[in-house]
Amino acid sequence: MAQRGTIGYLDYHNWYYNNPDIPTQVSRSWTYAPLFRQYWAVDGNGIGSKRACEYYEYTPQEALNKWNEIWDNSYSGCVYQLINAEGEAHHSMLCSAAMIGTTETVIETSQHSPEKYGDLREILKNLKVEEPNSKISLIYIRNMRR
Helix, strand or coil: CCCCCCCCCCCCCCCCCCCCCCCCCCCHHHHCHHHHHHHHCCCCCCCCCCCCCEEEEECHHHHHHCHHHHHHCCCCCCEEEEECCCCCEEEEEEEEEEEECCCCEEEEEECCCCCCCCEHHHHHHHHHHHCCCCEEEEEECCCCCC
16 A cells, blocks of 8 residues: 655545644554544545455444344454544454353454553443443454454
8 A cells, every 4th residue: 555645644645644733653543543543444424435355334333232143243454443422433453363261252352552452342332331432333444254
């Protein structure tokens, strides 16, 4: 993929930019959850590039109800985003493993923040209680079905 972008470029169209104020050459679409969502899919206002192979949004309860389907279609590198009640993505996580645990199927997530994330099912259970009007999005960047 060609490196495109301009200094200080702050929207979702480009995946790369140079900025003298940031020591690494990164794009806002990779460092800011709402722009990542717009780069690969669409946001709550229908703005975005729709580059992902597939994109789904679920409430925490819907995702728990469809757990087997989500687990079956998850692979290392899938992206999960937490979307607040106002419809804005605020946290991105990657699937680091979809495996069969000792008693149930597990999807382990990885992210850069030190928060209490890890097991996607536990994240969904907590969201269901703490933020029932939130959503989780699943972004399949490319078709990697098992």
